[in-house]
Amino acid sequence: MNYLSQVKKICIFLFVILGLYSATLLPYLRFSFDFSQFFPEEDPDLEFYQDFVAEFGTDDNFLLIAVENEPTVFDQEFLKRFHAFSEDSKDFDFVEERSSLTTLSYPLKTSFGYTQLPIIHLDDPSAYEKDWEKIKQDKLFTNFLIDQKATSTVVALRTQDDIDYQQAELLLSQVRASLKKHQLEEYHILGRAFFLEAIVDMQKSEVLKTSIIAAILVLIILLLVYRSLPLVLISMVSISVSLLLFLGILALWGKELNAMAAFYPVLMLIVGTSDVIHVSDSFIRKIQSGIPRYKAIRSSLREVGLTTLLTSVTTAVGFMTLLSSRLASIQEFGINAAIGVMVAYITIIFFTGSLLISLPERMLLGRKSVSKKWVDLLQGVNTFTKDYPRPILLGTTVFTILCLWGISLISTNYEFKRTLPNRSEIAADFEYFQNNYAGFRPLEIAVMSKNDYSVLDYSVALEIKKLMNYLAEIPSIGNLQSSNLPFQVLHKAHNLNKSEFLTLPDDAATFEKYKKDIQKLGRQQLERFVNKDASMARINGRLQDIGTDSLKLVYEKIENYADTKLDTTQIKVKVTGKSMLLDKNAEYIRSSLLEGLFFGLLLIGVIMVLVFRNLKLFIISLIPNMLPILFAGSVLGYLNIPLEASLSVVFAIVFGIAVDDTIHFLGKYKLGITQGLTQEQALEKTFAHTGRALVITTLILFFGFLVLLFSIHQPSITIGIIISVTLVTALILDILLLPVLIRKMIKEA
DSSP states (O other): HHHHHHHHHHHHHHHHHHHHHHHHHHHGOOOOOOGGGGGGOOHHHHHHHHHHHHOOOOOOOOOEEEESSSOOOOOOHHHHHHHHHHHHHHTSTEEEEEEEETTTTTEEEEEEEEEEEEESSSTTTGGGHHHHHHHHOOOOOOOOTTTSSSSSEEEEEOOOOOOHHHHHHHHHHHHHHHHHHHHOOSSSEEEOOOOOOHHHHHHHHHHHHHHHHHHHHHHHHHHHHHHHHHHHHHHHHHHHHHHHHHHHHHHHOOEOOTTTTTHHHHHHHHHHHHHHHHEEEEEEEOOOOOOOOEEEEEEEHIIHHHHHHHHHHHHHHHHHHGSSSSSSSHHHHHHHHHHHHHHHHHIIIIOOOOHHHSSSSHHHSSSHHHHHHHHHHHHHHHHHHHHHHHHHHHHHHHHHHHHHHHHOOEEEEEEOGSSBBTTOOOOOHHHHHHSSSOSSSSEEEEEEEEOOOEEEEEEHHHHHHHHHHHTSSSSTEEEEEEEEEHHHHHHHTTTTGGGGGGGGOHHHHHHHHHHHHHHHHOOHHHHHBBOOTSSEEEEEEOOOOOOOHHHHHHHHHHHHHHHHHHTTTTEEEEEEEEHHHHTTTHHHHHHHHHHHHHHHHHHHHHHHHHOOHHHHHHHHHHHHHHHHHHHHHHHHHHHTTTOOGHHHHHHHHHHHHHHHHHHHHHHHHHHHHHOOOOHHHHHHHHHHHHHHHHHHHHHHHHHHHGGGGOOSHHHHHHHHHHHHHHHHHHHHHHHHHHHHHHHHHHHOO
16 A cells, blocks of 8 residues: 555656646647648659749748728829838838739830830829729739729738748738728738738637637536546546646647647547546446445556556557548647547546545545436346347448448538638638639649740740630639730830730740840749749639639649640640649548558557457447448538548547447456356446446537537538537447347357
């Protein structure tokens, strides 16, 4: 006893110190959001894009600020304030270039050389109507720097590549301060910096909010279950310490938390609570029967400690199946979640066990022991499985068929706007640009010369023109620009700035003459579209958010047109860019998901065979563990929820947690058999002793994941609902199907 008493004190002291130290690390937790986290690794298109970026820079280095003015922006007082803001923007940090209708101009060729004509004659309101007509005729700036109704106009900023969260915050604070200074109150923002700010702020608030709500929920459930305040406090302190230790580890390792960080507190709280309930239930049952507490804790740890270790390992394995994903963010989530599960287990076994034996027995016991109603109800379920095995098996078969049908309905046509916080400023601004401008998604097309041709050859320019004409016919594409643009603008300048001449010249000689002028006057503009050796040209534009599958068809049409309608002896065309890479996720989600679950199931199977040493028990456990995964997939199909990267974690969570109930059930059953009980006696004891813990932990899991309903992140809400209902389904399958399978497949000697 003295030895256990010393170990108890050391454990409590050690975990308290580690918990306090972890709390001091919380301010150092790093949050981030980068689209590259969702790029498929080891993909040839990713390698091509990285080379493309080396030539032209990233395609999301922009910040658009649309300022509204009713009924029209062609109001002198408004335009002067807007122009002042536009002038301020060139001095903002991390801005390399800025464009607006009040700062740009048309080139005009005169007998004295080139001169500039303002797009908007700022000081001459009488010219505004002609200015607007000219803008509409040119079509260069509509849906880019001004909307089609002229109710808003844009300052477009080109920022440094890959700015981080702190840089984004500084830039946006300067933007908002300048807008306020110039009394421009109706505005909308879109771009990388705004996404960084909004998503990271959402992550921080989600982690805090889900932690608080989940903790309150767990506290209420534990009070209802145990009705012993000291025991509930022990549980809450243990779970809180495990969460602190986990977050401290992430901070110490410098791990960056991404958009799925809100799941960590929920996972830690409910997984930790499940472990606490199994250990505490066993311990309390033993001290209620008169066993001394030191002997009771040893017996409990022998009885459920190994089973809880097995469930923790299998849950961690479930999360590790996410390593099969090609997405770095999903892999990172899997690793972190697996670490969290094991941290929770170690904390519960050593810290909770030490706290349980530190308090007098009378303080741990509630007003009531386990209610006889619980035992009667669970024994009634056991009797039902004994009396009606055939209807249960038939119902399982029908359920499986319905799940498979639902899975066949799963779509991957995911829209980017679903990742944005609900009812937020960024969601509203995203929708504004979708409706009034060319959209947010960048379109990048690489045109590569072949057979000693240059992308600055006139014949290649004509091929690019054909491709541009085709792209302009696709409704979801807008704001197109290419290496032909400087030549078109110059041709227009040589023809009195008439809109009908905004095209390529009719002959190669004129084109070559323009090329010399561009090399002198517009080299910087040309370098945005042509690399140094003129072997590659860039076409860029904007895409509407019409869904990943729909956009994939657009990409395929573009490349098919290039292969069949353009001169492939001169050029090769390839769609690239961050948007296309994000859309490629759908190609890998299904395959990597199935691959990961297969290897996870195989590993868990090996563990269960080694522990139970009974192949039949392993085979029996497969069915109730695979069906919840099928059910989760069918929910996506029946509810028409597109499968995307973050939703793939649903299957890992369901797979990792659902198997816990099966292991506890089979572990208790096998223990009964080894104690000399008959099969029916072992099943009765399993329902009486383990059934209550299974129901309570499932209720905690159900309501714990429903905490995500309070999220403002739509994928998190979807994940919370699907996991909650799926885990209840898993419990029903365990308590109804497992006894039937045991009776059918394992015959008593």
